[in-house]
Amino acid sequence: MKSKIAIGIGAIGMMLAMAACSGSPSNSGSDGGKVDLTVWTGFTGGDRPGYAEIVKDFNASHPKIQVTMTVQPWDTIQQKLPSAWLTGQGPDLATPSSDPNAVAQYVKTNSVLPLTNTGSSNTQINVDKLAPGTVTEFTYNKKLYAVPANFATLSLYYNKKAFAAAGISGPPTTVAEFAADAKKLTIDGGQTQFGLALADNQTIQMWPILQWLEGGDIVNAKNCSVVQSAAGQKSLKTWSDMVVNDKIAPVGLTGAEADSLFSAGKAAMEMNGPWAAPGFKDAGIDLGIATIPVGVNGKVTLGSTAPLSISAKTKYPAQAQEFLAYWTSKSVQQKFSLSTGFPPLRTDLSDDAKLKADPVVSVFAAQVPDSRLYLPGVPNATQVDADGYVPLIGQITRGQSVAGSTASIGATINGLTGCKS
Amino acid sequence: MSATATHPESSRAARGGSGSAKPRRVYKRRLSPAILFMAPSAIILGAFVFWPILQSLYYSLFNWTIGAVDQQWVGFGNYIELFHDPHFWNALSVTLIFTVSTVVVVIIIGFLVALLLLRENLITRIVRSIFFFPTIVSLVSIGLVWKFLLDPSIGLVGGLTQLLGITPITWLQSTHLALPSVIFVAIWRNVGFAMVLFVAGLKGVPAERYEAARLDGANNRQLTAFVTLPSIRPTLLFTTLILTIQSFQVFDLVYVMTGGGPLFVTDSLVNELYREGFVNFRTGYASAISWVLFAIIMIISALQLRLFRYNDVD
Numbered sequence: 001m002k003s004k005i006a007i008g009i010g011a012i013g014m015m016l017a018m019a020a021c022s023g024s025p026s027n028s029g030s031d032g033g034k035v036d037l038t039v040w041t042g043f044t045g046g047d048r049p050g051y052a053e054i055v056k057d058f059n060a061s062h063p064k065i066q067v068t069m070t071v072q073p074w075d076t077i078q079q080k081l082p083s084a085w086l087t088g089q090g091p092d093l094a095t096p097s098s099d100p101n102a103v104a105q106y107v108k109t110n111s112v113l114p115l116t117n118t119g120s121s122n123t124q125i126n127v128d129k130l131a132p133g134t135v136t137e138f139t140y141n142k143k144l145y146a147v148p149a150n151f152a153t154l155s156l157y158y159n160k161k162a163f164a165a166a167g168i169s170g171p172p173t174t175v176a177e178f179a180a181d182a183k184k185l186t187i188d189g190g191q192t193q194f195g196l197a198l199a200d201n202q203t204i205q206m207w208p209i210l211q212w213l214e215g216g217d218i219v220n221a222k223n224c225s226v227v228q229s230a231a232g233q234k235s236l237k238t239w240s241d242m243v244v245n246d247k248i249a250p251v252g253l254t255g256a257e258a259d260s261l262f263s264a265g266k267a268a269m270e271m272n273g274p275w276a277a278p279g280f281k282d283a284g285i286d287l288g289i290a291t292i293p294v295g296v297n298g299k300v301t302l303g304s305t306a307p308l309s310i311s312a313k314t315k316y317p318a319q320a321q322e323f324l325a326y327w328t329s330k331s332v333q334q335k336f337s338l339s340t341g342f343p344p345l346r347t348d349l350s351d352d353a354k355l356k357a358d359p360v361v362s363v364f365a366a367q368v369p370d371s372r373l374y375l376p377g378v379p380n381a382t383q384v385d386a387d388g389y390v391p392l393i394g395q396i397t398r399g400q401s402v403a404g405s406t407a408s409i410g411a412t413i414n415g416l417t418g419c420k421s
Numbered sequence: 422m423s424a425t426a427t428h429p430e431s432s433r434a435a436r437g438g439s440g441s442a443k444p445r446r447v448y449k450r451r452l453s454p455a456i457l458f459m460a461p462s463a464i465i466l467g468a469f470v471f472w473p474i475l476q477s478l479y480y481s482l483f484n485w486t487i488g489a490v491d492q493q494w495v496g497f498g499n500y501i502e503l504f505h506d507p508h509f510w511n512a513l514s515v516t517l518i519f520t521v522s523t524v525v526v527v528i529i530i531g532f533l534v535a536l537l538l539l540r541e542n543l544i545t546r547i548v549r550s551i552f553f554f555p556t557i558v559s560l561v562s563i564g565l566v567w568k569f570l571l572d573p574s575i576g577l578v579g580g581l582t583q584l585l586g587i588t589p590i591t592w593l594q595s596t597h598l599a600l601p602s603v604i605f606v607a608i609w610r611n612v613g614f615a616m617v618l619f620v621a622g623l624k625g626v627p628a629e630r631y632e633a634a635r636l637d638g639a640n641n642r643q644l645t646a647f648v649t650l651p652s653i654r655p656t657l658l659f660t661t662l663i664l665t666i667q668s669f670q671v672f673d674l675v676y677v678m679t680g681g682g683p684l685f686v687t688d689s690l691v692n693e694l695y696r697e698g699f700v701n702f703r704t705g706y707a708s709a710i711s712w713v714l715f716a717i718i719m720i721i722s723a724l725q726l727r728l729f730r731y732n733d734v735d
Contacts, residue, residue, distance in 0.1 A: 079699050082487045105702050109489050191588065194574075202680050250574060252594030252683045257572065264575045383701055387508075394684045398596065 038091035042074035046278030050340035088313040101381035113310040114143040117321035146307035151345035152273040153367040162268035171290035185268035195248040197267035203255025211235040213295030224419035228410035240396040274341035303371030485705035499709035520668035531615025553613035564677030622656030658729035
């Protein structure tokens with residue numbers, strides 16, 4: 001009987017050992033001097049081939065470092081990465097979120113590696129040449145914790161056929177024209193066509209652009225809400241009135257729904273990033289891309305960047321940083337921009353002749369100097385968005401009073417950011 | 422033969438053993454293989470079910486953040502905060518409305534459909550399969566399909582209403598219609614599940630009971646109320662219990678169809694738990710939500726067992 005018990009315990013032990021061995025999702029390792037790195041990214045859109053090309057070129061030019069990129073939805077990364085990196089079983093590198101503010105959380109939990117391999121040589125991350133806003137965004141306590149995996153601006157996509165049918169000769173150039181065109185392009189109160197596909201949830205935010213164009217904002221330099229200020233209310237009211245009264249856009253659209261609406265030819269304009277262009281072209285839209293119209297205080301648009309970080313527990317910090325240096329290098333970024341339409345994330349490519357000649361890149365790149373990130377450096381920015389800004393837009397586009405909504409949401413935002421004044 | 426005929430006590434006494442020694446040895450010999458057989462399941466359940474449950478209770482007493490160096494002890498602070506959190510009360514209310522509506526309607530429709538499709542022939546088998554089909558499809562797929570169908574601009578439902586000259590309805594964008602729309606899809610998905618269970622339960626009711634009741638002058642309504650329903654009480658209990666637990670845990674459908682919006686009108690408890698745990702990274706707070714949900718499900722399940730007289734013997 002004792003021997004049976006021993007066999008039983010042994011079998012269970014083996015089972016557990018096998019389970020433990022098979023638990024690691026990461027395949028990074030070293031084989032005969034060759035280092036294998038794993039990367040998780042959330043780039044599932046039309047820009048995906050551009051990132052795959054970077055990895056492919058890196059592997060071809062670095063025989064001793066081989067990178068495997070796994071692409072999965074942002075939600076999945078968000079669920080798996082915190083615990084995966086904590087237990088040392090995650091990938092060597094990852095884009096933790098499409099929200100640049102998410103890096104703060106990983107810094108707080110000591111999950112990301114501070115980047116030290118900075119400088120101007122080919123194998124170093126050239127911080128001085130990266131878009132300044134991105135470096136500031138990813139710097140905490142004077143240490144850099146991520147590089148921008150990309151940098152995008154939002155431009156105005158428009159349906160040339162719809163514009164021609166409405167007798168409008170070209171895209172709007174000022175915010176006043178933008179508003180007038182949105183009304184003119186709305187047919188049958190939106191039943192036939194909406195002037196604008198305007199998403200307000202589960203998306204990159206479009207409403208801050210409208211606010212900025214009208215001279216309003218969300219928070220000030222002290223991270224205190226200004227949506228309830230006179231300028232804030234006016235900026236929101238102008239466009240929410242057009243949604244409620246003129247039906248220029250459907251209410252409560254997600255980003256994907258807004259894209260579908262524009263792709264189906266049921267909306268004449270949409271503000272979106274370069275990743276959307278391939279889908280719109282594939283849908284057969286007679287597509288035009290223009291810069292965001294000039295606002296009351298000048299040019300402005302939303303800038304967006306996804307962070308690319310290294311796990312604090314990677315066994316190969318030097319090789320991982322070399323990969324980041326390659327990713328952000330000049331020639332790689334030039335090629336990436338040309339293949340995806342994204343503006344370059346390096347300042348030394350802003351005058352690049354090839355990029356300027358590209359009709360798509362040139363539009364997005366031209367707006368980089370005027371771009372602003374969404375809630376950069378604001379404490380609890382993710383919650384400010386989910387519990388503050390998204391409900392605010394939801395309320396006012398459903399006819400609730402702008403004064404009342406901004407007063408109550410302003411207090412919520414201040415509570416989340418820790419604003420004292 | 423003589424051995425089996427011998428009384429155990431006398432046999433034990435004849436061998437001079439103590440009165441309790443032998444039964445204990447027999448017990449041990451029988452227990453050991455049992456433990457070995459149970460051990461793999463017990464270890465897996467312990468490691469992957471019971472231990473995480475206890476761990477989440479522990480986390481709920483801290484301001485726990487995955488990976489943080491210091492986890493701040495807050496005692497019942499998370500639970501106190503929870504009871505002052507308007508999002509929690511909203512999510513609880515949404516979950517209760519969803520659960521009550523879904524379970525009641527699914528049970529009623531499932532029972533009626535089962536009565537209609539009780540007879541065995543080719544048509545009833547095909548119709549039963551059609552009703553059951555949504556049950557085997559993942560909730561995520563169902564949510565995506567219905568979200569597309571209900572899209573007022575490019576969805577089939579919107580297109581049909583527009584053909585009839587009616588303005589397309591914003592089912593999932595309206596604060597009044599979003600929750601009823603999600604409830605409708607959940608009902609559509611679960612009716613087949615309830616129907617199959619009820620068909621099985623109804624087929625198990627002895628025909629003699631109906632015969633006896635008819636002889637006593639019972640009409641169809643009385644047969645259903647006093648023969649059918651009491652006879653399928655175990656099936657009713659099982660179906661109600663499973664549907665209630667499933668409904669309290671609703672997440673996939675809400676997440677895919679509305680993301681908890683618009684303006685939190687479809688924000689279920691598990692949706693809030695997900696947001697706090699995986700978006701805001703507040704593991705301790707999310708654990709507290711899960712324990713409150715666990716307590717609610719346990720209390721309601723106990724009430725249901727009591728209501729359906731689980732321990733009664735027919």
